[in-house]
Amino acid sequence: MEKTFVCIKPDGVQRGFIGEIIKRFENRGLLLGAAKFLQVDHAFAEKHYAEHVGKPFYNGLVNYITSGPVFAMVWVGEDAVKLVRQTVGATKPAEAAPGTIRHDFAAKMDRNLIHASDSPETAEREIALWFAPDEIVAWHNSNFLWSFGKNS
Numbered sequence: 001m002e003k004t005f006v007c008i009k010p011d012g013v014q015r016g017f018i019g020e021i022i023k024r025f026e027n028r029g030l031l032l033g034a035a036k037f038l039q040v041d042h043a044f045a046e047k048h049y050a051e052h053v054g055k056p057f058y059n060g061l062v063n064y065i066t067s068g069p070v071f072a073m074v075w076v077g078e079d080a081v082k083l084v085r086q087t088v089g090a091t092k093p094a095e096a097a098p099g100t101i102r103h104d105f106a107a108k109m110d111r112n113l114i115h116a117s118d119s120p121e122t123a124e125r126e127i128a129l130w131f132a133p134d135e136i137v138a139w140h141n142s143n144f145l146w147s148f149g150k151n152s
């Protein structure tokens, strides 16, 4: 099963959306693989956002993600990267589809509430950065096949 990385950013934590966001991924049928509540420092944020070094918004992005505690998670399921990105919505909240997290709770890109890996390769890199292997729980809930079963 595919794993993806999700981080509720400081605005999502401060505005009290942790529970609501977890519920949306649970509703989708995805399985929680790991979670932690932490404050990251600049050095760590620079590693996470390494691909954006040199872009005009880079310094602001690092300041934003380090401005308060974040809630980091791993979610698991078939096509988890795509499912999670769809539930999260477009990077710019003004372009996010109704019913997505960024549409329903965010108003602008500088406060877009949540980060989600954009490909399986990125997910692998981000999960390895944020979680030790023994922090990821391998389990199935009793509903898992009702979401990810295959007809035969």
Ligand code: CMP
Pocket (backbone or CB within 6 Å): 057, 061, 091, 109, 110, 112, 114, 115, 116
């Ligand atoms: P995120 O999913 O965390 O991935 C990278 C982040 O950079 C993105 O969400 C936005 O918060 C931010 N970002 C991406 N593009 C821009 C941009 N053009 N201007 C400002 N911020 C951006």
